[in-house]
Amino acid sequence: MQNKQMISTQGLSLQFGGLQALQQISLQVPAGEFRGLIGPNGAGKTTLINCLSGAIKPSSGSIIFDNIDVSSMPPHLISHLGMSRSFQHVQLFGNRNVRDNILIGMHRQIKQSIAGQILGLPTSRRAEREAGVIADELLTRFDLHDVAHLSARQLPYGVLKRLDLARALSARPKLLLLDEPTSGMSEQEATDSIALLKELARKDGMTLIVIEHNMRIMMNLADRITVLHLGRIIAEGSPQEVTRDPAAIEAYLGEESTDA
Numbered sequence: 001m002q003n004k005q006m007i008s009t010q011g012l013s014l015q016f017g018g019l020q021a022l023q024q025i026s027l028q029v030p031a032g033e034f035r036g037l038i039g040p041n042g043a044g045k046t047t048l049i050n051c052l053s054g055a056i057k058p059s060s061g062s063i064i065f066d067n068i069d070v071s072s073m074p075p076h077l078i079s080h081l082g083m084s085r086s087f088q089h090v091q092l093f094g095n096r097n098v099r100d101n102i103l104i105g106m107h108r109q110i111k112q113s114i115a116g117q118i119l120g121l122p123t124s125r126r127a128e129r130e131a132g133v134i135a136d137e138l139l140t141r142f143d144l145h146d147v148a149h150l151s152a153r154q155l156p157y158g159v160l161k162r163l164d165l166a167r168a169l170s171a172r173p174k175l176l177l178l179d180e181p182t183s184g185m186s187e188q189e190a191t192d193s194i195a196l197l198k199e200l201a202r203k204d205g206m207t208l209i210v211i212e213h214n215m216r217i218m219m220n221l222a223d224r225i226t227v228l229h230l231g232r233i234i235a236e237g238s239p240q241e242v243t244r245d246p247a248a249i250e251a252y253l254g255e256e257s258t259d260a
């Protein structure tokens with residue numbers, strides 16, 4: 001049986017002045033899938049993620065997330081429904097330490113526990129303890145234990161990106177949107193981080209949409225890949241299908257494969 005769709009768009013379009021940034025995007029991502037989003041610079045990848053997360057409203061078209069029409073919902077409500085995202089340029093609390101940054105990422109659980117504490121509920125203390133355990137687990141898995149006490153602004157960029165991934169996962173969203181999560185990492189660090197991301201997401205049944213320029217990582221780890229060019233979907237399929245697709249090769253993979 002086919003998985004249910006975690007997110008789907010119908011005829012999503014967006015103009016920036018005279019520029020057609022997204023044109024009639026119809027995307028379906030089933031629950032639990034790791035979907036790669038690739039395409040040349042300016043293809044519309046970040047704009048698409050901005051639309052899905054509610055940061056930018058489309059000019060037309062609809063977005064259904066987990067069976068709910070979120071097309072005109074503000075980002076914080078979409079986030080409450082279980083969609084989380086990272087940004088191309090890391091957005092963390094620079095003056096808070098690494099562990100706190102992960103705990104802040106779990107605000108939904110923690111908020112519940114603070115409300116519970118005021119009411120003296122034992123379940124809230126348990127929720128807080130559990131949040132601490134999850135944070136420590138993520139620190140270990142992302143090799144951040146040694147820097148857990150440092151403030152985020154003291155970290156080199158590659159380590160910050162790892163923290164950003166750990167933070168994004170800690171919220172345990174149903175759908176996680178990641179915009180170039182491995183930029184600034186070494187090849188090995190990037191491969192390990194995305195493999196770990198996939199493992200942890202799979203354990204939680206999380207759906208991933210990941211913009212990633214590193215084609216080796218995409219080929220090895222994505223279940224399916226969507227190729228954007230000039231605001232349109234020009235190819236879609238398994239990594240093997242996409243690498244054989246003439247439109248994808250012409251727009252993007254031709255130039256990438258010469259780098260490999």
Ligand SMILES: Nc1ncnc2c1ncn2[C@@H]1O[C@H](COP(=O)(O)OP(=O)(O)OP(=O)(O)O)[C@@H](O)[C@H]1O
Pocket residue numbers: 016019021039040041042043044045046047048
């Ligand atoms: N806020 C904005 N105002 C006007 N034009 C924009 C805005 N944001 C993006 N664009 C334009 O929309 C198009 C798509 O940009 P977008 O950032 O989504 O591409 P991308 O595929 O993510 O590219 P990259 O790989 O370089 O990040 C580009 O031509 C870009 O210049």
